[in-house]
Amino acid sequence: MNRLTIATAMAVALGMSAPTMAQIKLADVAELSGPGATVGTNWKNGIDLAVAEINEKGGILGQKIEVTHADSQSNPGIARAQVQKALDGNPYVLLGPGYSGSVKVTASLAQQAEIAQIMGGEAAELTQAGNPYLFRTSFGQQSSMPKVARYIAEEVKAKSVAVVWVNNDFGKGGRDMITKELAKRNVKVVADLSTEAGQADFAADAVKVKNANPDAVFIYLNEEESARALKEFRRQNIQAPLIGETTLIGQKVIELAGDAANGAKGHVGLTTDAPVPAVAAFRDRFAKKYNYVPDHNGIKGYLSIYVIKAVTEKMGKVDPKGFAKTLHGMTIKPEQEPGILMEVTYDANGDIDRQSFMAEVVGGKQVVKEILPKMGN
Amino acid sequence: MLNLLNLVVSGLATGAIYALVAIGFTLLWQTSQTINFAQGEFVMLPAFFVLAALNVGLPFWAAVVVGMIAALVLLGVTFKLVLVDPMLRHGVLPLAIATMALSIFLKDSVKEFYSAEAQAFPSIVPEGSLALFGTQIPLQSIGVFVLAVAAVVVLQQFLARSSTGRQMQAAAQNPTVARILGIPVERMILYTFLINAALVALASLLITPIYLAKFTSGETLGLAAFIAAIVGGFNQVRGAIVGGVVLGLVDNLAATYVSTQYRGAIPLFLLIAVILWRPQGLVGRAEERTV
Known part of the structure; x- marks a missing residue:
């Protein structure tokens, strides 16, 4: 009887604590070393800044964001292995890589897992292969x-x-x-x-x-x-x-x-010197936290998190399967989501339209x- | 034709850097049978010593002095005492493998404790260009070449004309006889390591403004200098000089007139050709050993 009482109490306690413990898990695979270290480091720092800001304000739909970073070493082969490992952890959304070659060899993995992949690659062919789970953060070529x-x-x-x-x-x-x-x-x-x-x-x-x-x-x-x-x-x-x-x-x-x-x-497509007050404010926050001025990859990483926030809040739930469908054709305006910095529209291919x-x-x-x-x- | 002059000057500058690093290879080999596979990282590291000193607020000249001293202590004395001396007792192969491990350790340490990103590095030679024969020659290339050649000349004079230099040569040629003659062989070997450290530090100061400071920047340089030493002759300082200059010129001319994609392969073709037809190197001395 005592055991049953303890077990029930534990179950109730765990059940009660679940909503506050829930986290949105994101997995990032980026070029943190090798020739693309500048790309990956900026991208990672942009992500971390946005995650810190959102978590400070209570998270997305009351859930905190947890993001893991893995190093592709700017090598497509390693990127593929890291993405496979990241997908095994069932993330809500996959972030990165930044190099087009690495995106090319990893996109099919995310597609098979039906996980949206928000990446930094700019090669034109990436979004022309009919992968409905692949999204850009910047213009394609x-x-x-x-x-x-x-x-x-x-x-x-x-x-x-x-x-x-x-x-x-x-x-x-x-x-x-x-x-x-x-x-x-x-x-x-x-x-x-x-x-x-x-x-x-x-x-x-x-x-x-x-x-x-x-x-x-x-x-x-x-x-x-x-x-x-x-x-x-x-x-x-x-x-x-x-x-x-x-x-x-x-x-x-x-x-x-x-x-x-x-x-x-x-x-x-993106510059911290853009004559846009929201971008200038982002630049200042980034520089204050990391002690250097970010390049466009820093903005790309930052925006990827706010895209996730906007899509999730539009859906009203954390739904990995529904994420890609919701983002296709969606326009996110700074009035609705200030973190998006500039109005952006996603088309059916996952390409973006934005001022440049x-x-x-x-x-x-x-x-x-x-x-x-x-x-x- | 005018642009060929640009290419030759640029090739000579690159070749002079290769020669500085290659001389280190030959000196260490001659005096202590050490093949230092971390030589490329030895070129990468002094630039980071200088950057670290700049970061604490030192002026550039003082940072360069700090960088040189750090290179002499860590890449000269410490390298010999901590790694070479204990490993050499077990033979050349274990030591070569130990230097490969050191290479990985140095790269990853810089990546971990400094940054994986490339860093800008101030130039110790003036930038701009010089009008010569109707074309503009970069002053930096001329400066790099002149300084590297000056270093080689000073080294050659030191080895040939000073008492210490001659003792070093004697210690390298026959350590047993040198000991009988009262030459402090161990000290002479230590001097060789210090000279190697000074040469790689100079190479680092000259090449990093062009290639940028990055933890991987020694990989290409180390391989190129190793090839240069073999092409010129691993057992001769003048072989390293010839090999370095030949390789620098071949690399630049091949990238322009053959193919940029195959520029990395052409020095290797040169290496294979030399090993097949003149294994002692272009100006090296043939050696025979009984097995």
């Missing part, structure tokens, strides 16, 4: 490259371009897309230079660019390689405008390249020169 090509053709008025790209899924996707978009605008690619991930020496590439004598140089590399390339191109006195995407003029690139980054221009910016590095800072509205507007 199919959205950003037409804007860059238009800028090169109409603003810079370049007739010839040297394309310097990194030989991985991210770089190849960007190179294919920009080449196609430049051809549409009758801009000739006079040098098509493939480089390696982690490449340290860009002297030979700079000479090839000089030999081609282009009107502009389009650089599409990861952050560290972008910084090394900028330094070498400036050292070799290349005078043509250096134009790229977010990875050319991000905060980390500016920090690493120093003065060599000045004058570089690019299209940025053309920016230039001036005096060691990214300066927004033009605001490009949402494409759906």
Whole structure:
């Protein structure tokens, strides 16, 4: 009898404590070391900041968020193993990876588990494979490259371009897309230079660019390689405008390249220098917590958590299966969810539509020169 | 043609760095039969010593001094006393494996205690460019080459002309006879480790502003210098110099005129060719051993 009483009391106690103990489990797999360490570290810190903010205010639907981070070492093979391990823990949503190559080899795992995956990859092909569980946090190349090509053709008025790209899924996707978009605008690619991930020496590439004598140089590399390339191109006195995407003029690139980054221009989907008060406030909170200014990957990580919050609150329940269905076609406005910073719309493929910016590095800072509205507007 | 000049200068600068690191390989091998597979990480580490000193508020010149002293103590004295001396008693192979373990330990320690991200590093040579023969040559490449060559010349003069240098050579050539002649062989070997530490620290200061400071940055350098030492001749300091310069030039020219994708493979082809047709290296001395 006594045993029954104790067991009942324990069951009641456990049952009563369950609602307060419930947690939303998220699993993050990111590039915390290797060539993509800048990407992964910013992404992770952005996630941690958003999770801390939300938990401080009581969590999502009264449930605290618990997030685990795993290191892909910027290696697709390791990323796949880490994602499998993360999915074995039955997370509500999978976060990351940031590298397109790693996303490519992990997306099918999340799809089979019917778990939504919010990732940082930008290769165009990722969301064109019909995976209903895959969502971006930034523009895919199919959205950003037409804007860059238009800028090169109409603003810079370049007739010839040297394309310097990194030989991985991210770089190849960007190179294919920009080449196609430049051809549409009758801009000739006079040098098509493939480089390696982690490449340290860009002297030979700079000479090839000089030999081609282009009107502009389009650089599409990861952050560290972008910084090394900028330094070498400036050292070799290349005078043509250096134009790229977010990875050319991000905060980390500016920090690493120093003065060599000045004058570089690019299209940025997300920037902490955006003339948006909510983004500036985020930048200050991030800098206060981590003692450095984040790049776009920090914003991407941060936004991924607020997307989860907005979707979950819209559903009114923590439903892993229903998450992806709810997010397709959803528009999240800052008035409804301030943490989303800027209005964003998800389409049926998991691609996003949001306003973006053309920016230039001036005096060691990214300066927004033009605001490009949402494409759906 | 004008751009070829740029490539040659850049290749010579890279080659001079390879030579500095490769000389360390040959010195350690000659005096103590040590093949240091952590040599690349020895180049990576001094830059982080300097960055750590900068972070505590020291001016750059003082941080460089701190970095050099830390390199001499940790990569010279401590490396010899804590790892090489105890392991060498068990033969060359266990020591080589121990240095591989040290390489992993150093990389992971920097990743854990400093950062996995690349860090910017100030240049000790002026940036900008110099107009020469109708083209712009980066001052940094010229500066790196000049400083590296100056270091090699000073080292060669020290080894050839000073009493200590000649004692070091004697200790390397025949330690038994050197001991009979009253040369303090152990001290001479320690000096070799200190010279190696100084060379890698200089290489670190010269290359890190270009390659950036990162825990993995020694991997490529270590391999390139090892290949350079074999190509030039592992048992000759001048072999390391020739190997380094040849490798730097071949690397840059191949990346431009052959293929960027295969640039990593071309030094290995060179290595295979040298091992097949001139195993003692381009300027090395043939050695015979009875088994």
